[in-house]
Amino acid sequence: MNRPQPLLAIDELHVTLPFKGQPRTVIQRVDLTVPAGSAVGLVGESGSGKSMTARAVLRLLPGGARTGGKILFDGADVTTMSPAALRKLRIHDVAMIFQDPRAHINPVRTIGDFLTEALVTTRGVRPRAAEATVTALLREVGIADAARRLRQRPSELSGGLLQRVMIAAALAAEPRLLLADEPTTALDVTTQAEVMAIIDEARAERGLAMLFITHDLALAAAVCDRIAVMYAGSVVEELPADRLHDGARHPYTRALLASRPAPGSGGSLRAIPGRPLPAYETGPGCAFGTRCSQAQEVCGAERPLPRSGGGGTTACHFPVDPLVPQATTGAGDRSTTHG
């Protein structure tokens, strides 16, 4: 499974969108790699640029967007790809699952039409064979009475069922990379566990890589191999998922973890003062500087570049040493008094 080059490599991605005639930065700097067959979690709050990053991979950015840097899928640069190559990428190689299935599945056509359409029109599969394929896929994603569901319309299905249909549609394309943009955010917590298990199983069976976009650090840590944390349009920290809870070095990652302690744990709630900023509102220094309890003078003047250490990379002038436990409590106490 291991290839010399990663399946997806994003290198110094920078994206601007036009706003009142001026370019406005929505992604400052994203460096990210997804090796074949592995899962990378892209975690951040609203406006941090995580969905934009996923859309940039498929070149599905809004009109007028300007992209800098490289996005290499299997060695080919998506940003300069020919229309034919881009079409092949979208049809065969990368599939996307969105947060709200109801907004992405045609409400007036049947589930069967939706699922078989791509197979029939872009791959030339015969309708009957396509129906057999998607019936098997629906069973795989835990929909028992597949034959009945294929004749129903989206309004007759619950959100959890419809999200499974969306997953089945993504799998039908037999992609190599799955872009999952908050696939479980609109679902109940027990349904979320099921849908994540279904994605997990399907990935394991197919050796499918995944870029998993979410605001939920704990969920990302549970289903991914590596985690990239975004803030204000930049990846501020990248590390192995199993080291997230104990080994996070960026103050933002640590503060996010502290603002969501597990339900049964004794941890107390620590708020981060201020609000998350979009990339275009940040100054010349560290984007998190204004909310950071450990910020010093240099943080306001100079943007920190990602530096490796501790098995990952951290874009911070003063990364926390995870081996010193007092650092966490100190940071938290100070941030509460700020708020």
Next chain:
Amino acid sequence: MADSLPPPALEVTGLRKTFGDFTAVDDVALTIAPGGSLAVVGESGSGKTTTARMIAGLEKPTAGTIRLNGRGRPGVNARTSERREFAREVQMVFQDPYASLDRHQKIGDCIAEVLTLHTDLRGPARAARTAELLEQVGLDERHAASLPRALSGGQRQRVAIARALAVQPRLLVLDEAVAALDVSVQAQILTLLQHIREQTSVAYLFITHDLGIVRHICDEIAVMRHGRVVESGAADTVLTDPQHPYTRKLLDSVPVPGWKPSRVLATADTVPSVPGTEASKGDAGNRP
């Protein structure tokens, strides 16, 4: 903690609501002590929001009683002043701060309007009280002069809380009040709510689907499913030693370090099990 003499802030018995053939809420009983805090936890369709809306007076119960501070809701023949007095006892904060504020009304006016309706405060006294209420939720005169669109989601929710507190209610019904906010902002609002309860002795009925935040805001929990309360008790006990299988399933579905997603619902008969992806925890025993 609370003295046993004053009546509970909220006492609900036999509460029931049907929409046609569908029973949304079925025989629900809840009690909140003065200044207490109860979380009603459940998934979509559990009846938690309908329960909250009946308590806030936005929905008429099919059966059952709702008593606030020992008094029932005035009937249809009650005088306006009586109904208004009852409205002062219970206030509500909604989930979506983008939908619950008038976008043409300045923040200060939004608070002042409530004071005009419910109190005798006018002129400078009303302005002073408005400023005081906004300050209590961490906003200042700059915010008071702006329209909702100039405010972030967290700030809007602060306005909604200030507006609800303006009439000094005994009970605040918070329906998914932090669900629409970013994680880092959620913690701010929860901290603010903790702080307000310590200062004002208002009681909270906190409706949520999110087990992760319950312990930080509530002393007691009631878990709802299909319109019924399946388990209730002290928050610490229910969260660490759940008795009902459904509560256990809910807790097992929350991602924590070491958690692996699993198909907890009984779909096993139709789903081929894949070796190596089974849950590490024994979920089979948790099926209801």
